[in-house]
Amino acid sequence: MSESWDDYADDWDTNQDVITYSEKAYDSLCQLISLDGLRVLDFGCGTGLLTELISRKAGAVVGLDSSEKMIEVLQRKQLPGVDALAVELSAQEVASNPHLHSKFDLIVASSVCAFLPNYEDTLLLLKSMLTPDGLFVQWDWCQSEAEPDFGFTEEMISMAYGKAGMDVLKIDRPFALEGKDRTMWVIMGVGKVIA
Secondary structure, eight states: OHHHHHTTHHHHTTOHHHHHHHHHHHHHHHHHOOOTTOEEEEETOTTSHHHHHHHTTSSEEEEEESOHHHHHHHHHTOOTTEEEEEOOOOHHHHHHOGGGSSOEEEEEEESOGGGOSOHHHHHHHHHHTEEEEEEEEEEEEBOOSSSTTSSBOHHHHHHHHHHHTEEEEEEEEEEEEEOSSSEEEEEEEEEEEOO
16 A cells, blocks of 8 residues: 555645645644644654644654655654654554554544555554543545545444444534535544543
């Protein structure tokens, strides 16, 4: 999978839709939680557009992506307080990588989960990386009649969070992007570790 994302790395930061998506995701995140001093994992961070915005307030950020070229772009930005990892997330990686040993207050995944081969298993692993009061926030495309096999519905997110042992704090549609012939809504899910 990372090879195909590598192909987008050089032009990712100049794609206006990608920039807008990151900015709107960040705005919706700031309405939800104060980032001040938090330890944050940006899972599937790409070139770090959202990572960079979060790093301005958070205490520390780890940006993780399977695409080496995306991570190279992020590393060139030399963002203070940001560690960038080009790895596939796995239980073994969490156990062996010192950047992943400490728990996170917040894990974000912007336009990532719909591309995962196993969403529910990944949620379980991500939940294990959160502090007891930690939050998981995802933004993905809403499933639509035009593309019924892509994206998420509220029910899909709610069921997956429950299976992973997270309470659903919020599921909504915080913003949309205008396509050539349609409006594409983004769904935001917020889960919290069940104490």
